[in-house]
Amino acid sequence: MKKQCIIVGLGKYGKTIAKKLSDSKIEVLAVDSDMHIVEEVAPYVTKAVCIDVTSEDAWEQLPIKDFDIGVVCFGENLSASILSCMILQERGVKYIIAKAGNKLHKNILNRLNIDEVVFPEEFVGETTAENILNLEVE
Amino acid sequence: MRNKSYLVPLLGFVLISIIGAVVLCLPICNKAEITFHEAFYASVSTVTGTALLKTPIVEQFSVIGQIVILMLMEVGALGFIVFISYFWAKRNKKMKMSDIIMVNDNTGGDNNYNTIKEHSMFVFNLVLRVQIIGAVLLGIRFIPEFGLIKGIWYGIFHSISAFTNVGYDIIGTSSLYNYKSDIYLQIVLMILMLLGSIGIFAIEDLKKHKFKSFNKLRLQTKIILVYSLIFTLVPAILLKIFEPQMSILNSLFMALTARSAGFTLINLESFSIASKLLLIVVMFIGGSPASTAGGMRVIVPAIIFSTVISTLRGRENTVMFWKKIPNIVVRKAFAIFIIFLMLSILASMLLAYCNKEVTLLEVIFETVSALTNAGLAVAETTSVNAIGDWLLLILMFIGRIGPIAMVMAFVHDEPVDKLVDYPTENVMLY
Numbered sequence A: 001m002k003k004q005c006i007i008v009g010l011g012k013y014g015k016t017i018a019k020k021l022s023d024s025k026i027e028v029l030a031v032d033s034d035m036h037i038v039e040e041v042a043p044y045v046t047k048a049v050c051i052d053v054t055s056e057d058a059w060e061q062l063p064i065k066d067f068d069i070g071v072v073c074f075g076e077n078l079s080a081s082i083l084s085c086m087i088l089q090e091r092g093v094k095y096i097i098a099k100a101g102n103k104l105h106k107n108i109l110n111r112l113n114i115d116e117v118v119f120p121e122e123f124v125g126e127t128t129a130e131n132i133l134n135l136e137v138e
Numbered sequence B: 001m002r003n004k005s006y007l008v009p010l011l012g013f014v015l016i017s018i019i020g021a022v023v024l025c026l027p028i029c030n031k032a033e034i035t036f037h038e039a040f041y042a043s044v045s046t047v048t049g050t051a052l053l054k055t056p057i058v059e060q061f062s063v064i065g066q067i068v069i070l071m072l073m074e075v076g077a078l079g080f081i082v083f084i085s086y087f088w089a090k091r092n093k094k095m096k097m098s099d100i101i102m103v104n105d106n107t108g109g110d111n112n113y114n115t116i117k118e119h120s121m122f123v124f125n126l127v128l129r130v131q132i133i134g135a136v137l138l139g140i141r142f143i144p145e146f147g148l149i150k151g152i153w154y155g156i157f158h159s160i161s162a163f164t165n166v167g168y169d170i171i172g173t174s175s176l177y178n179y180k181s182d183i184y185l186q187i188v189l190m191i192l193m194l195l196g197s198i199g200i201f202a203i204e205d206l207k208k209h210k211f212k213s214f215n216k217l218r219l220q221t222k223i224i225l226v227y228s229l230i231f232t233l234v235p236a237i238l239l240k241i242f243e244p245q246m247s248i249l250n251s252l253f254m255a256l257t258a259r260s261a262g263f264t265l266i267n268l269e270s271f272s273i274a275s276k277l278l279l280i281v282v283m284f285i286g287g288s289p290a291s292t293a294g295g296m297r298v299i300v301p302a303i304i305f306s307t308v309i310s311t312l313r314g315r316e317n318t319v320m321f322w323k324k325i326p327n328i329v330v331r332k333a334f335a336i337f338i339i340f341l342m343l344s345i346l347a348s349m350l351l352a353y354c355n356k357e358v359t360l361l362e363v364i365f366e367t368v369s370a371l372t373n374a375g376l377a378v379a380e381t382t383s384v385n386a387i388g389d390w391l392l393l394i395l396m397f398i399g400r401i402g403p404i405a406m407v408m409a410f411v412h413d414e415p416v417d418k419l420v421d422y423p424t425e426n427v428m429l430y
Helices: A012-023 A035-041 A056-060 A078-090 A103-111 A120-134 B007-025 B036-047 B063-098 B100-107 B116-146 B148-163 B183-198 B200-208 B219-242 B248-261 B273-285 B299-312 B327-354 B360-371 B386-409
Strands: A004-008 A027-032 A047-051 A069-072 A095-099 A116-118
Touching: A004 A012, A004 A078, A012 A027, A012 A035, A027 A035, A035 A047, A069 A078, A078 A095, A078 A103, A103 A116, B007 B036, B007 B063, B007 B386, B036 B063, B036 B386, B063 B116, B063 B148, B063 B386, B116 B148, B116 B183, B116 B200, B148 B183, B183 B200, B183 B219, B183 B248, B200 B219, B219 B248, B219 B273, B219 B299, B248 B273, B273 B360, B299 B327, B327 B360, B327 B386, B360 B386
Parallel strands: A004 A027, A004 A069, A027 A047, A069 A095, A095 A116
Antiparallel strands: none
């Protein structure tokens, strides 16, 4: 069976993931609270819907337990991030990746036992530093 | 989340029909022999206000049987409108509790019934008064002809039959044929049918504004009044054109009676195909919401008509009398229209399959007549076997309860799909 992935939060980060995954024939459900963003992503992904991610009743309408992988991509909006993670976890999504916007956010997500916490600034910063170290300037 | 209260009228009607059938089976009610099947058919036909019968009432039922029929008519029609007004009053009440400021702005606060019971009593009183006045007026005409007791009885029976839009007569096999030129009788019956079919909320609204200011009436009432007028006058004029030998009053009476009552004033077998088709359309349109009449209800074709016009003009919304109709209501109107249409076509097919000796027009006429509870008949009833009978019975039930059950079942305080919103994508229609 194809991998099924639910992506919550369609900022630049989430959108990039959604497009990339859809290119490699993974079933993607893209979710966001902003209809304009949802409509932007809709042509690329399998399905796209707009819900209030902080409302449990709204989540109730989506078949979350069918998904193997969940990606939660809120950097700024702490409550949306935490709530989405909790809900995906409770409804039995097998592997959850969440993005953190700052150190505190990262710590909270780690406490929630999220399978993989991504902190892009830190990660990219380290990579850049490494690049600089390996750089040979004449 | 889904509202189950639509089951109440459904079960109520079934129960009353069965009780009615059992009572009508008793020997005391009958002049001729009757089977349970026939009694059930008569009972359903009466409770739903259809008045399609196998044998004329006077030949089949004794006076006691006729009284039972009378009671069934009252229960069917009255129970129905009291129930509907109860349902809506209760809903409105709920709205008022949460939005008191808005309601006070709109109605000046004089529309607040103290209790729902009070509202139901108002409906009940109104109906009773109209029927009594009708009975007296009809009695004046019948007493000289049939003597005191029979005249009074005829007055009561026909008053109720007209107001409840059932359309039975107990004058005999000749029905109302002999009264074709009786202006007084026709006008009284027409007023009764009109009052019955205009709907309780429209009457209430008119009363509140003392019949003075059209502009202040609720949109609902405006639509009902204007379109009822159109849907009565236009068919009447067309009927007069199609059947030149008929008097103007007769064509008006036929147009009105086709909208739901189904009195037999003129033998329809003599009508041209054009008139019969016209009557089918008129039956289809029917009366008003929350009234004793059947059919699709004028509001539905009115909304559909306005929507078509607005669409052709490139407008996004349906606007009537300078008010916007909510999209969800427009969608419901279309749903009801399409379901009625599909049902008529399917049932006609089935009925024609059951009885191979009828013409296309007869089958459609009979089906629509049953479905819209009009009860006009073009020929001797076309259904010859039990399957056909049951089909007509089911149609009568659907016609009576279907639209309100549908509207009620889909009444949600909020649309169910509001929580999840989907991206829009355009499609080509041509």
